[in-house]
Amino acid sequence: MxxxxxxxxxxxxxxxxxxxxxxxxxxxxxxxxxxxxxxxxxxxxxxxxxxxxxxxxxxxxxxxxxxxxxxxxxxxxxxxxxxxxxxGLPELMEKDRNHISGHVDMAFASHVECPFLDAFLADFHKTHPRITFSTTVSSSGSAAEAVLNNEAALGIFLTSEKLDNLEYTLLYREHFGFFCGPGHPLFQRRISSFDEMRRLDYVSFKTDELSGALAPVATLRQQEQIRGKIVGQFTNLEEVKRLIKVGFGFGPLPIHVVAPDVEAGQLWQLPPYTNPPAVDVYLVSKRNTRRTRAQSAFLEALLAAIEATPIKDRTYPQPMGDLAPAEV
The missing domain is CATH 1.10.10.10 (Winged helix-like DNA-binding domain superfamily/Winged helix DNA-binding domain)
Structure with missing residues (x-):
């Protein structure tokens, strides 16, 4: 020097x-x-x-x-x-090198629900009880920025654009259906086609467009000529669900995430009842970046678990089939 x-x-x-x-x-x-x-x-x-x-x-x-x-x-x-x-300095000072401690910051899109991930987290915590976690929930774009800026060790979110500095691994696949709430004219009616939906008010996500993360949903809307007035667009799943429930219009939601709402009679599923659009959710990390032992241990273990689990076992809901409700 x-x-x-x-x-x-x-x-x-x-x-x-x-x-x-x-x-x-x-x-x-x-x-x-x-x-x-x-x-x-x-x-x-x-x-x-x-x-x-x-x-x-x-x-x-x-x-x-x-x-x-x-x-x-x-x-x-x-x-x-x-x-x-x-x-990472506290980890380096540890006397017991067989027990890893440290903290892992994560950035999630809203309402990430993945039984595979939940099971992995439970097993990982048993193996590494001294590693702590925190999660920031935001839009997919904000989650990507957090990983890119090293504000989060990893992210879990939807994406339509893959950045060169980030590594993307398919974590799970979820299927979206169209839903309406009590008070909607189609609530508790089993309709056989999209005809009655095409001109009705619509609530959705800001990424529900052909170039967005929900492109499969946007493609279905285009194919079926669903062109009703868009009365609300959000980045947060809870806000989309809120406006659908209170009757602003119908809109897309992950089928497995809102299953309890359907069971409770707060939502009603509309077509398509078979082959609903599938959307991929990714585990995202930054390439060529220095990580703490805790971050490395967590990311390596999660990637190994993903590699060992077929995508069909990380697809929701399971099994697929006729999802139509019976008319009340």
Missing amino acids: TQVRRRFVWEIDWNLLRTFTVIVQEGSLTAAGDKLSLSQPTISNALRRLEEHLVCRLIDRSSNYFRITPAGEKLYEECMAMFAIVA
Whole structure:
């Protein structure tokens, strides 16, 4: 190490790197100040000091403009790698190397329901009881960003676009059906075709489009000329289900997820009763990134369990067949 580099390592305030990371994640100096409970001038001064240390511009900003420079993007990637190393230090200090401890952050799309995953989690916890977990639930796009930015070790969500820096493994497959709620004109009626549905109001997800994660649903709508007014679009499954239940319109929901609602008489399934559209849900991790022992152990074990389990056993609902309810 040269004298200049050695001096840099010893003189830099490492808190500046943490502050810079929060600025990037929050997308503004003001928001970073709120996150860190610091004033905006303090945040600005920290960024200025870091740029002076590195002799380069990290963020181009003005009163109405904020853009991370290429140098800033590179520094952010290195900061996240350093934080991952620091997070793993307690594990490295453990005396008992046979027992792994640590924490695993995960990013999920709303209402991930997968019996295969639940069984895996139960078995993994018995083997590694000292590993803890936390999950952030958001849209699939936000979950992908969290994994890409090393804010989550892995994500579980739907996707229509696979990013080069992320690794995608099919976790499970779920089938979507169309449902309506009490008060809807088709509630508790078994209809044989899409004819009565084509002009009715519709509630769905923002990804229910031909280029979205719910493309199979959008394709079915196009094929059957379902063109009713879209009265609500959401990223969260619970909100889609809420508006369907209260009678805004009919819409798509994962069949196995809403089975209890159907049983309770709060939802009613509409066509198609056979061969409903299938949507894949992926386990997503970042390529070429440093992980803690806990993160590595969890990801490796889950990938091995997926590899050992045929997709038919990770497909819901099981078994498929005639799903039509009897008319009341």
